[in-house]
Amino acid sequence: MEKKMQFNEAADEEWPICPHCRKELRELKHRKRGWLVTLTVFWCPHCRCLLSTSATFNG
Numbered sequence: 739m740e741k742k743m744q745f746n747e748a749a750d751e752e753w754p755i756c757p758h759c760r761k762e763l764r765e766l767k768h769r770k771r772g773w774l775v776t777l778t779v780f781w782c783p784h785c786r787c788l789l790s791t792s793a794t795f796n797g
């Protein structure tokens with residue numbers, strides 16, 4: 739009874755929408771920091787709400 743999520747490739751004119759300001763996200767702002775661990779933060783270029791963070795180990 740388990741349903742798997744499907745990944746469909748988006749069309750050229752399909753863009754994600756910011757959950758905060760409801761504008762199309764055609765770009766994401768990001769900033770990286772760190773040497774051993776790279777912390778990346780992504781935010782909406784329109785309202786500057788934080789959308790995601792990720793940590794990558796450089797090793």
Ligand SMILES: [Zn+2]
Binds near residue numbers: 756759783786
């Ligand atoms: Zn936004």
